[in-house]
Amino acid sequence: MMDHALGLGINFFDTADIYGRKAVPGGTEALIGRWLARRGRCRDKVVLATKVYGRTAGGPNDRGLSARHIIQACNASLKRLGTDWIDVYQMHHVDRSTPWEEIWEAMGTLVAQGKVRYTGSCNFAGWHLVSAQAAAKARHLFGLVSEQCHYNLLVRDAELEVVPAASALGLGILPWSPLHGGLLSGVLRRRAAHATVRSTSDRVAGDLARGKRAIAGYEDLCAELGQDPSVVALAWLLGRPGVTAPLIGPRTAEQLDLSVRALSVTLDKEVLDRLDALFPPAGCGSPAPEAWLGRPRRGGPVRGPSVPANSI
Structure with a gap:
């Protein structure tokens, strides 16, 4: 499937560290890692995106967007993906218990280390996007480049605030579940x-x-x-x-x-x-x-x- 997609010119592959966890933790990332290894020199042709936030183990620090979990989860994702960098590292959800200063400290560290190229968000409200960008700007960071939101003909709530906010901030919009299950x-x-x-x-x-x-x-x-x-x-x-591209799951x-x-x-x-x-x-x-x-x-x-x- 991924070979066929790449042959069609589809080069954006999106996953998360919690996908495939029913079979094995990080199972989908590991699958992509095996595919990248088999494809050889295709890594530069692929825009690879994964996510952090969901629970990856049973400990109190194994979820959320604390600096500790972000850095730990990123290193684990890189190992499973078999790559040196993640093109778009996305916050899978808002973490209301962690201040933006801490989140951007961790993300800025990963960018400075070359482990992450860009950061994105998923399931943010419009005001969360604005808050995130304001905090990033205060630290002289690039901030978010994209937002994944639930958006399709049956679910159009994103048109109220998320899409206008993302468009005003210059963020790409990546609707998930475009066919609504x-x-x-x-x-x-x-x-x-x-x-x-x-x-x-x-x-x-x-x-x-x-x-x-x-x-x-x-x-x-x-x-x-x-x-x-x-x-x-x-x-x-x-x-x-404002829509960049829907995320399909054929x-x-x-x-x-x-x-x-x-x-x-x-x-x-x-x-x-x-x-x-x-x-x-x-x-x-x-x-x-x-x-x-x-x-x-x-x-x-x-x-x-x-x-x-x-x-x-």
């Missing part, structure tokens, strides 16, 4: 055909029950466009202001090839409006504070670049 990949169509459906968590199953009518309308729209639902969902994210080479098709699909205004009707944006399409007042932003909703009327 498979609900935007044609789940109803596959069920009707008695095809295999990706297992979903109780939360995602609840979202399906609550949003079944909208999802059905979405699949009808995709059929009308002649596009696979997963392609439309990814194309929609790729066209959103399980087969066929799914990977299907996802790449989204790069050649552009959704016109009529389709975007129909998608907004099916999956209404939070705050009437406006960022905060207009969203809290229930009125559109002056000048209308935030849109991506205009496209020809005859494009999909």
